[in-house]
Amino acid sequence: GQNIDQPTEMTATEGAIVQINCTYQTSGFNGLFWYQQHAGEAPTFLSYNVLDGLEEKGRFSSFLSRSKGYSYLLLKELQMKDSASYLCAVDTGRRALTFGSGTRLQVQP
Amino acid sequence: GAGVSQSPSNKVTEKGKDVELRCDPISGHTALYWYRQSLGQGLEFLIYFQGNSAPDKSGLPSDRFSAERTGGSVSTLTIQRTQQEDSAVYLCASSIEALRRATDTQYFGPGTRLTVL
Numbered sequence: 001g002q003n004i005d006q007p008t009e010m011t012a013t014e015g016a017i018v019q020i021n022c023t024y025q026t027s028g029f030n031g032l033f034w035y036q037q038h039a040g041e042a043p044t045f046l047s048y049n050v051l052d053g054l055e056e057k058g059r060f061s062s063f064l065s066r067s068k069g070y071s072y073l074l075l076k077e078l079q080m081k082d083s084a085s086y087l088c089a090v091d092t093g094r095r096a097l098t099f100g101s102g103t104r105l106q107v108q109p
Numbered sequence: 110g111a112g113v114s115q116s117p118s119n120k121v122t123e124k125g126k127d128v129e130l131r132c133d134p135i136s137g138h139t140a141l142y143w144y145r146q147s148l149g150q151g152l153e154f155l156i157y158f159q160g161n162s163a164p165d166k167s168g169l170p171s172d173r174f175s176a177e178r179t180g181g182s183v184s185t186l187t188i189q190r191t192q193q194e195d196s197a198v199y200l201c202a203s204s205i206e207a208l209r210r211a212t213d214t215q216y217f218g219p220g221t222r223l224t225v226l
Contacts, residue, residue, distance in 0.1 A: 033215075035217075042113075042217040043200070045214050045215075048214060087151065087152065089152070094165060095140065095206070096142050096144075096154040096157045096168065097142075097152070098154065099144075099153075100151050101150060
């Protein structure tokens, strides 16, 4: 079966840095995605990793280690608008994504 | 179009009724996906269409669920004899998927919130 784990909830302070972890055990691997989803809205694409290493995109970075089945999303200089759910998803080879349950991040002043 | 659109945005129905949910993908995107998201849960894959190929229906939870994609564009998800456990947000996504290569980014619509009373 497919298993993707991420923490259910996290809290961080405005201006700080937060790291959201994702571990996966899947039958195949074609890449890992991170999506952001504000309450009541559609998920929006943040990042894609298929090779080991760090991908940086502005305040957001995503890291992948395929050998460890591990990824993290790093958010720097947190803003109140970053309060949202962050979804880790894996393409296991069937094109449709397999999602974790999401991490709800609350940014406090 | 500018993005993936879905209709209706909200649907309330009675148990046992049939419902149809519509998805308009981004123009030029050949792949279309349906997912559902129950309260507090992750997204659950339902069905995937790619061009003229046979759809991947492996995620459909029961034979009450079916989907069509006409002309390689608009898709309709039909749920027959709805049950209360069908209540969820149904999300549609599309991607380019011109070739079997590195995974293409999926772009999501705003979803249809289905409530079965």
